[in-house]
Amino acid sequence: MPKNTAVGPKRFWKSFWYAAQGIRQAFRTEQNMRVHSGFAVFVLLLAALFRVPPGDWLLLLLAITLVLAAELINTAIESVVDLVSPEVHPLAKAAKDTAAGAVFLTALFAVIAGIYVFYHPVMDWITAFMS
Template identity: 35%
Template structure:
């Protein structure tokens, strides 16, 4: 049981490391919080919450993996190495793919509701 709780501590340390060292991670955390606030404000459905939370989790998950891969790359290849560059580029591309998916999903869910709100106000 003690080992299980200790594992949470290590995972929390990983979150703290990513949050404090990676600007992109902080930006994505903020974007996720914004999406949650908009979800409450625009009263999205349960199915829409599922998509929104999936997007947030996927973006943060890829950010965390990207941070881990970047850190490991710096550890094993501190100097310039073409392959190390490819590793970092591919890892960053994974974040880009999920962030783009989240952006498209956000537009599909939120845009019609925001437009309806403006039309209603006009």
């Protein structure tokens, strides 16, 4: 018998519950998920402090979402690879390394987006502070 026999709206809402459990699991077990989340909170606090414009908020939120989503996908891939290939195997390594590369790529985008958003506000603040 299938695990989830709910239908209609009940099944729909249950899918949100499962997604939240997945995020919670990744946050509890993956150090990088906690690190990325901590940086996200820090960046959002800085954005509020520097009163960045709405379009820049959107860019920051996009970058944060991409990094966290990539980290969740990386965690899922690593879990499945560990399940099906507990021993070291070149293809298992390739899958894990490629998934980690996706996280790295999105994190690099987030850094570039952060530089774009914060460069002028930070330079203005430094200039005002030095005056």
